[in-house]
Amino acid sequence: MGHDQTLVKLAGNGRLSIPARQRRLLNLEHGGLMVAEVQDGELRLRPARTVLAELREKVSADLARSGDSVAQFIADRRAEAARDET
Numbered sequence: 001m002g003h004d005q006t007l008v009k010l011a012g013n014g015r016l017s018i019p020a021r022q023r024r025l026l027n028l029e030h031g032g033l034m035v036a037e038v039q040d041g042e043l044r045l046r047p048a049r050t051v052l053a054e055l056r057e058k059v060s061a062d063l064a065r066s067g068d069s070v071a072q073f074i075a076d077r078r079a080e081a082a083r084d085e086t
Contacts, residue, residue, distance in 0.1 A: 018045075 006019045023029055026047055033048035063069060 010016050034045050035051045037044050
């Protein structure tokens with residue numbers, strides 16, 4: 001994975017502008033939600049859609065390993081709700 005480093009200035013109010021070239025590389029030309037985290041003393045910014053996709057993949061893999069499925073999870077919750085109603 002290549003690095004595209006650019007010097008940017010943090011404004012006094014905490015705003016940071018992401019250069020156009022880097023926004024294009026992240027497909028953020030028209031803005032979008034970002035996830036910010038501090039990791040090993042560095043600020044890491046990632047598109048929210050990327051983080052959500054990683055979470056979906058992890059949950060899906062965890063469910064597959066356990067033998068569960070989303071459909072089974074929903075069926076179990078519906079059965080639990082039905083028991084609670086009686």
